[in-house]
Amino acid sequence: MPNNANDHSSDASMPLIHFAAVQKTYDGETLVVKDLNLAIEPGEFVTLLGPSGSGKTTCLMMLAGFENPTGGDIFLRDQRLNNVPPHKRNFGMVFQNYALFPHMTVEENIRYPLKTRRLPAAEADRKVSEILDKIQLRDFAKRRPAQLSGGQQQRVALARSLVFEPQLVLMDEPLGALDKQLREQMQLEIKHLHEQLGLTVVFVTHDQSEALTMSDRVAVFNDGVIQQIDTPSNLYEYPANAFVAQFIGENNTLAGRIESVEGERCRASFGEGAATGAVLGPALAVGDATHLSIRPERVKLNGAARDLPNRLSARVHEFIYLGDHLRVRCALPGNDDFVARVPVDTFDSHLQPGDSVELGWRDEDVRALDAP
């Protein structure tokens, strides 16, 4: 069973949001979200990450109030949210395509949540003006959304969801429509806003690098279940299962079997007669099938591999030059598409495709994970 329980009920301080055994089905046959338990602390930046159809957006929509849980409860501190209509939840929300109202100016868009809250005009003016300065779009206040660039629209959408100082901000793949450079810039901008304003953010994305860049914690969804929820570095270094290892960052997988266990470590066989030491993943015992996960940058080549405990010869398919590093694709027993990532300066330029190379890695760089 994946580690999806994150039970804070014993904590004295109450989490801001608490999903308790939440389920959701649309058709009454398949559960899109199965038994979701998740607690979000005030001030946290939590990302729901997963492939499409994994249930992450459904979770966000349930939190926003646009979908009702089929089972279980959602709490805002000690208040049960299930029957609170979305317009009374006081959450800011940024939509995938911004959903800026095309018939209103930038200013009117940002003022809209203040209007619905019947804020006095003077106070609304002040808040709109403040946030316009913050997003540096004062000169564009009278324009319509269609006259703005994608990045500017994104900032307006952000401002509109923040201007009424919501207790929680929900973001549904807000950067999906931007090009790569702008997306990376906006990731940092959102992260800085989160830090400056002390926001609590729930962010949905399918882009793992976005999740790693921005989040305090990332919940990796697959098949309606949180596979692992942890800090970005722990997700990368200590994936709980093969899905997480595969989904976060680059990964080489070797199908194998646990031969022996020694505390935290184990030995596993793979391919035809090859074996390696590895860190033992959760819920595995001798004789179990396993997926051995090795990050490409931990694999050393030839000279650098000489002193490593696990060594293996492989045949090179091709070299891919990427400026700061080279990717060496090679075949070894049990995996025809094994990738090693080598810094350009340590690379032996005489190697040719078809040559045989020696690969090596340390025991602690391999994780034996359950085979799905």
Add this chain to the structure above:
Amino acid sequence: MTTTTLDGGAVAPTKGNLKSRLRRAERLRKLKAIGLVAPLALFLVVVFVVPIGNMLLNSVDNGSLRHVMPRTAASIEQWDGQGLPSEATFAAFADELRDSRSGGGLGSVGRRLNYEDSGYRGLLMRTLMALPPASDDWRETLIDIDPAWGEAATWQGIKAAAPPRTDRYLLASLDLEREANGEIQRVDQQDRLYQAVFQRTMVIAGGVMLICLALGFPLAYLLATLPAKTSNLLMIFVLLPFWTSLLVRTAAWIILLQSNGLANQTLITLGLVDTPLQLVFNRTGVFFAMVHILLPFMVLPLYSVMKGISPSYQRAAVSLGAHPFAAFWQVYVPQTVSGVAAGTILVFIMALGYYITPALVGGPADQMVSYYVAYYTNTTNNWGMAAALGSILLAVTLLLYLVYHRLVNRKQMIGS
């Protein structure tokens, strides 16, 4: 053939050379474009520009007097309208009246003059019968034949028909007339008709438009928000009326709405009314039938606009604290303005020209401008009046359209 451009700087093409080559290349493209557009342009000219221009000309055309009796027309224009015209006019008139018997133009002249006074045709026939081959004093001869020729009013009528253009049809279409002294005034109370007809046309078209909007908006919203499978089925029902002829649909309404028709029987069976309601051959019937026929023209543009509005706008408004009704009204409805504009203008303009439906299911007090246009073209052969009514309807429609366009443009603030 070697071209100068191939060997680069050696023989650089001169400026004029490059320009003329560009022009040649562009000309070919232009010719192609014109060639592609030409059939449509020709079609438009033939079926649209020419007939409408013709109609506009007809509405001010003064009839055939100048063609049948050119000399009479020329000389009577010299006359100041006081007393009697000169002997020359009398002589020219007598001459041309005689010639018109063989030329065959007398009928159309008589018809035209009859619009001035219904006695002219008889007077012309009588005069022609009694006309001697020659006379020294045509004035006396004609007055002898019929004393009417001694009255200034008779000649004033002919003078009115002499110029090539007249505004009498346009004025008559607005219940106005020109007095003998040239002043424009309203016609007598009992003769006033067309102002009321135009008003009625606007009221019926406007009413149909509003009812269509009230019925069509929710329907289009439903179609746009339902899953594709259901909405496609419903769309077939919306379009179903197009599959039967307009006449059949109108006749069906008569059967449904008549005194012992299905509608009345149902109402009586349900005990809602005791005696049958008058639902057809009055304004109610006109509205029923016209709304039914025009509703798809409201639903389709609305649907196409609504289909393009992402549901995330309303969700965004709700997430920002707006009640769902407020979100709908403040965020959804303003985005449908272009569809509402297209649908209402389409229905209104189509309703303005309706003829068969009001003629069949309406009473005498429900006939619209088109009915009178048809009456003048088919029954009395008065092309001038038909064209004048049509031209004024066209002008009013264009005017309303301009006003509307301006209003909608002000409201429709979506930057595209």
